[in-house]
Amino acid sequence: MACQIANVQLDHLEEIGAEWGLSFGDLDTQGVECRFHKCLDSILGGAETLPLSGARVAGCLHIPYVLQDHSNCVLIETLTALGAEVTWSSCSLTAFPGGKSLNMILDDGCDLTTLVHEKFLQYLKDIKGISEETTTGAHHLYKAFHEGRLKVPAINVNDSVTKFKFDNYYGCRESLVDGNNCATDVMLAGKVAIVAGYGDVGKGCAESLRSYGARILVTEIDPINALQAAIAGYEHFSVMPEDAIVCNINHFNVGIDVAWLKANAKQAVNVKPQVDRFTIPSGRHIILLAEGRLVNLGCATGHPSFVMSCSFANQVLAQIALWTTPGKFPLGVHMLPKELDEEVARAHLAQLNVKLTELSTEQSEYLDIPVQGQIKASHYRCTYRLHA
Numbered sequence: 001m002a003c004q005i006a007n008v009q010l011d012h013l014e015e016i017g018a019e020w021g022l023s024f025g026d027l028d029t030q031g032v033e034c035r036f037h038k039c040l041d042s043i044l045g046g047a048e049t050l051p052l053s054g055a056r057v058a059g060c061l062h063i064p065y066v067l068q069d070h071s072n073c074v075l076i077e078t079l080t081a082l083g084a085e086v087t088w089s090s091c092s093l094t095a096f097p098g099g100k101s102l103n104m105i106l107d108d109g110c111d112l113t114t115l116v117h118e119k120f121l122q123y124l125k126d127i128k129g130i131s132e133e134t135t136t137g138a139h140h141l142y143k144a145f146h147e148g149r150l151k152v153p154a155i156n157v158n159d160s161v162t163k164f165k166f167d168n169y170y171g172c173r174e175s176l177v178d179g180n181n182c183a184t185d186v187m188l189a190g191k192v193a194i195v196a197g198y199g200d201v202g203k204g205c206a207e208s209l210r211s212y213g214a215r216i217l218v219t220e221i222d223p224i225n226a227l228q229a230a231i232a233g234y235e236h237f238s239v240m241p242e243d244a245i246v247c248n249i250n251h252f253n254v255g256i257d258v259a260w261l262k263a264n265a266k267q268a269v270n271v272k273p274q275v276d277r278f279t280i281p282s283g284r285h286i287i288l289l290a291e292g293r294l295v296n297l298g299c300a301t302g303h304p305s306f307v308m309s310c311s312f313a314n315q316v317l318a319q320i321a322l323w324t325t326p327g328k329f330p331l332g333v334h335m336l337p338k339e340l341d342e343e344v345a346r347a348h349l350a351q352l353n354v355k356l357t358e359l360s361t362e363q364s365e366y367l368d369i370p371v372q373g374q375i376k377a378s379h380y381r382c383t384y385r386l387h388a
C-alpha cells in the first residue's frame with residue numbers, strides 16, 4: 001500500500017475525539033489549521049510502504065484542560081495512517097493489541113522517557129527511538145545522555161526552527177493572553193507584567209503583553225538574552241502589587257513555587273476552576289492560574305492549530321527517521337536535518353498562499369546555495385525583530 005498521506009481522510013478522528021468527549025465535524029469549516037498530514041506526502045517523496053509499519057508509538061503530549069484539542073487528534077490519526085499503532089499518555093504502556101509494549105516514544109517534556117528509564121526498564125530494549133517536543137525536555141535528554149543515563153537514541157524536535165520559532169514564540173504570543181483572558185477577564189492595558197526568562201517563549205509573551213498596553217519587566221540570567229530585552233526596551237523586575245496574577249507558561253508545574261504559596265497563605269479561595277486567590281502573609285493577595293501548571297493549556301485551548309501543525313510535522317518526521325533509518329541515529333540526541341526543517345516551512349507556506357521566490361542559477365552559483373535548499377547552514381537558528 002502506497003503512503004498517500006495527503007489523501008488521508010482522518011477516518012478515526014471522530015472516534016479519537018469521542019474518547020476525549022469531542023465532536024469534530026468538518027475541520028475546514030471550524031478553521032482548524034493543523035493540516036500537516038496534507039504536506040507529508042511531498043516531504044516524504046511518495047514512500048512506497050507505510051513508513052511507521054510495526055512501530056508502536058506511545059505519545060505523551062500536553063493536552064489542554066479545556067478539551068478542544070484537534071491538533072493532538074490529527075497527530076494520532078496521521079501516525080496511524082503512516083502504519084503505526086498508537087497509545088497516548090493516559091493509556092497504559094502496554095495498551096497495544098496482544099499486550100505488546102511500546103517501541104517508540106513521542107514525548108513532550110521528557111516525562112514518559114524518564115518514567116521508562118527509571119521505572120519500566122524492561123521496555124527499554126525494544127524502544128527504537130524518542131522524539132522530544134519541548135525545550136526543557138530536550139535539556140533533560142542532553143543531560144541524561146552526558147551522564148550516561150540515556151539508553152535510546154533521541155531526536156530533539158524542539159530545536160527545529162519550524163518548531164521553536166513558531167510554537168514557542170508565535171504560539172505563546174497568542175495562547176498566553178488567551179489563558180489570562182479566559183481565566184480572569186482582567187484588562188492587560190495599563191498593567192505591569194513581569195516576564196521571567198526572555199528566551200523564545202518569553203519573547204513571544206513579552207511582545208504580546210506589550211501589544212495590549214501592559215508595561216513589561218523582564219528577568220534574565222543569560223547576559224545575551226538580557227541584552228536583547230534591554231535593547232527591545234523592556235525594564236528589569238521590582239515588586240508584586242495587590243492581586244498580582246501569577247501564571248506559568250514554562251515547564252509542567254515547576255515555574256512557580258506553589259508549595260510555598262499553599263504552605264504560607266493565610267487563606268486560599270477557589271474563585272473558579274483553574275483560578276485561586278491566596279492571601280499571603282503580608283495581607284496582599286496573589287491570583288494563581290491553573291494551579292501553577294501551563295496557563296495556556298490549563299486556562300485556554302493551547303496554541304493555535306497552525307503552529308501545532310508545524311510542530312507535529314517535525315514530530316512525525318522524527319518518528320519516521322528514527323524508525324526507518326536507525327543506522328543514522330546512534331545513541332545520543334540528534335536534530336532533524338535542516339532540509340526537512342525547510343521542507344516543513346515550504347509545505348506550510350502553501351497553506352498561507354505564499355509564493356516562495358527561487359534563486360536563479362546564477363544567483364545560486366554565486367551564493368553557493370542550492371536552489372531547492374538546504375538554504376541555511378545547519379547551525380542557523382534565525383532571529384527576531386527586537387522591538388514591538
Ligand SMILES: NC(=O)c1ccc[n+]([C@@H]2O[C@H](COP(=O)([O-])OP(=O)(O)OC[C@H]3O[C@@H](n4cnc5c(N)ncnc54)[C@H](O)[C@@H]3O)[C@@H](O)[C@H]2O)c1
Binds near residue numbers: 135197
Ligand atoms: N506552554 C507552552 O505552550 C510552551 C511552549 C514551548 C515551550 N515551553 C516551555 O517554556 C520554557 C521556555 O522555553 P524557551 O524555548 O523559551 O526556552 P529558552 O531556553 O529559549 O528560554 C528560557 C530563558 O529563561 C532564562 N532563565 C532560566 N532560568 C531563569 C531564572 N531563574 N530567571 C530568569 N530567567 C531565567 C534563560 O536564560 C533563557 O533565556 C521551557 O520550559 C519550555 O519547555 C512551553
